Amino acid sequence: MRKFLIGCCCALPLLAQAYTGPELQEDCLAAEALLSGQKSTDIFHSVKSSRCLNYLEGYLDGYGVAERLGERVGVRLNAFCVPRGADERVRLVRAVLAYLDRQPPFPAGAPILAAQVVGAAFSTAFACKE
Secondary structure, X not given: OHHHHHHHHHHHHHHHOOOEHHHHHHHHHHXXXXXXXXXXXXXXXXXXXXXXXXHHHHHHHHHHHHHHHHHHOOOOOOOOOOOOOOOHHHHHHHHHHHHHHOXXXXXXXXXXXXXXXXXXXXXXXXXXXX
């Protein structure tokens, strides 16, 4: 039983990486529609949009922690500088969707992770001025 629990705990980081670029794109399309006031008959529409918005906010939180820890050891990440404001959520979603629109379609079965897409999208859309 103990080995089973240890195995499950070791597999948890793999599950955290399971959110893919195509899933993120679908969810963020739902989020953009929701944020622009469009209604949907899809019962999972709000779940999809929430998943996109929560993922993007979580990504920013993780980046903020990494930036803070980096500063403590003298390293400045400076990968992107997201402007804060009332329309922040809309800008985050649109940055991801704009980045994905400029990319070729996802190859079938390719392991493109959402974190890779978001990092590239944010560094493209919100480049730091320095």
